Amino acid sequence: MVIQIPKETSPRPFLKWAGGKSRLIQQYIPYFPKSYKTYYEPFLGGGAIFFYLQPTTAILTDINAELINTYCCVRDNVEELISLLKEHKKQHNRDYYYSVRNNSPSSALEKAARVIYLNKTCFNGLYRVNSQGKFNVPLGRYENPNICPEDLLRVASAGLYHAEIQQADFTEVLNRATGNDDFVFFDPPYHPINNTSYFTAYSANSFTKKDQELLRDTCAELASRGVRIMVCNSNSEFIQKIYTEINFEIHTIKATRSINSNIKNRGMIDELLITSFKDFYLPKQ
CATH class of the missing domain: 3.40.50.150 (Vaccinia Virus protein VP39)
Structure with a gap:
């Protein structure tokens, strides 16, 4: 599959991350x-x-x-990942956020889509887990979060190739x-x-x-x-x-x-x- 990369675009982080450089x-x-x-x-x-x-x-x-799985999915299956993120975007609201946060899917792609969805919609883009290893960041206050940054993900995929x-x-x-x-x-x-x-x-x-x-x-x-x-x-x-x-x-x-x-x-x-x-x-x- 040939990935179409927007012109004049360089790879850059697709996740918000505490302490990002x-x-x-x-x-x-x-x-x-x-x-x-x-x-x-x-x-x-x-x-x-x-x-x-x-x-x-x-x-x-x-x-x-979970982070490593997400990078692997961005590198190897970016178009399938984008499709899943589009579904998250369609359904996003407060109740949906907490439903996704509290339930971890089984497939690698669904897990990666969950990580990106939560990262784009949680408070300050934090990644934090409790002593049981469960993600516990509350919903952020965003009017229109960029849940599915298609071009950014495609460029990152090419950069990770x-x-x-x-x-x-x-x-x-x-x-x-x-x-x-x-x-x-x-x-x-x-x-x-x-x-x-x-x-x-x-x-x-x-x-x-x-x-x-x-x-x-x-x-x-x-x-x-x-x-x-x-x-x-x-x-x-x-x-x-x-x-x-x-x-x-x-x-x-x-x-x-x-x-x-x-x-x-x-x-x-x-x-x-x-x-x-x-x-x-x-x-x-």
């Missing part, structure tokens, strides 16, 4: 490696960096099984990335900078300090092989300390925080971009 890409550009062959993104989320870079070879993974997509823990990258032809971009759940900045739970298990340290150790091992590493995280003393211990470069990025229980704590904040290499792209003069 679309607005930060311009600040990241000077720090991307000059060259690499295989790109890895072990915390895929909305995939903004992958869609921007469009690497020839990419290994995309995430622990979230050559990507390998798998459900996996982030440490699995240790089994694949081996040298300086590899570039790994890590965008983990951020370490909280205060008691109001906790964002619960992207998956049924929260990302703890021990997980952050395991990620740091994973980065250290990859860097010892010559793998190029970039890591995003909060500007916290803990994160600065653990990456300073392994002599990584730490850079400050300006970001906009839009999710916080205290509205006064929303707005511009500093985040960290951490790298294991120094052969950056230089900003154009």
Whole structure:
């Protein structure tokens, strides 16, 4: 099947995602490696960096099984997925939203359509589950949500065509990335900078300090092989300390925080971009 792609359109995220990196890409550009062959993104989320870079070879993974299934369906069966989303669009109302939220279908395509439908209609486009792993975000206040962005999905499908997509823990990258032809971009759940900045739970298990340290150790091992590493995280003393211990470069990025229980704590904040290499792209003069 030939997918008709609108002219002058580049692949970009088709899901709204907490902590998405679309607005930060311009600040990241000077720090991307000059060259690499295989790109890895072990915390895929909305995939903004992958869609921007469009690497020839990419290994995309995430622990979230529903997210990975959705990416696979967008890549492999986008027209069937669009048909299902059109049906969701026709039936959308408050009662329908909660019916879909509370009932998980059996087929992969129906599950993917459910994820996208809920993402486009839930509050703030959050993905959050309870301790039983059930999606629990309430309905958002949208007059006309874009439930079936056909062109966006088709372009994303084409962008994902050559990507390998798998459900996996982030440490699995240790089994694949081996040298300086590899570039790994890590965008983990951020370490909280205060008691109001906790964002619960992207998956049924929260990302703890021990997980952050395991990620740091994973980065250290990859860097010892010559793998190029970039890591995003909060500007916290803990994160600065653990990456300073392994002599990584730490850079400050300006970001906009839009999710916080205290509205006064929303707005511009500093985040960290951490790298294991120094052969950056230089900003154009």
